Amino acid sequence: MRVLILAANGVEDLELYYPYLRLLEEGVDVDVAAPEKGVIKCKYGYQFKVDLSINDVKPEEYDGLILPGGKAPERIRIYAKTIEIVKHFSNTGKPIGAICHGPQVLISAGIIKGRRVTCYIGIRDDVIVAGGKYEDKEVVVDGNIVTSRNPFDLPYFMREFIKLLKKT
């Protein structure tokens, strides 16, 4: 079982590291991709050596996708390849987890309309304008999409994401 995390400079440290470490604990392989291969610097100063560039991602090799928050979503949503990756997970019904600003990428991929979702409160209106049914809850699961609001929701976010992943 293999999960893809899409990150970039400015990613919220815990929202990258908690899912990464948690999936390893679960025995799941994890690849982290960013716009360029190399080391990214997280919001609070943690560094992370990414495995591959977003351009080199083969989405069909993964069973799930995680989109952490911070400044990363605005940096990755501008690439056509990012959108292609997210659409692959959406079209195949594989689990997608997006936390905090992560749902910005779901908006760009046009997959949020009519879906129950949560997010960081500062982008709530964008989610609503995009047709998402916003809920202020620690975690919202609608089909294959798991969303949460902030790092303190990580326990509930990963509990639901792992539950979905094990069903696939």
Added chain:
Amino acid sequence: MRVLILAANGVEDLELYYPYLRLLEEGVDVDVAAPEKGVIKCKYGYQFKVDLSINDVKPEEYDGLILPGGKAPERIRIYAKTIEIVKHFSNTGKPIGAICHGPQVLISAGIIKGRRVTCYIGIRDDVIVAGGKYEDKEVVVDGNIVTSRNPFDLPYFMREFIKLLKKT
């Protein structure tokens, strides 16, 4: 089920947050204590609102103890109450997890002699001088003591700690 984490200013952010969030994910209650009640500042800048001061801890109310690393262990090991808490967990055989610099507190409590342990490499010699049997492994379990070396060992550290906790 309830676990106690002992922290202080300068605690390694992930070594505090990963166990804290992970135990919540598992449905375990967690209290974090520090020398003083209030907000502590972690090494990379995360803040954490602690639940109680170390002086107010009643160790018999907890099923397990976690000692994260960073600069916290040197700041908490100097208090008699810290040593009393650690000895309670040692004497009762309840799980003790110490990661990175965390084993410094085990040294102060005098409970490391003859035990297989690991730790951050910079305090390896202190562990050996204190009679610990040092091993360079991601996680070492000897009876009720679980030790690891650094934040990248967190998945294996928490996997073993939770396993022990569920046996108690």
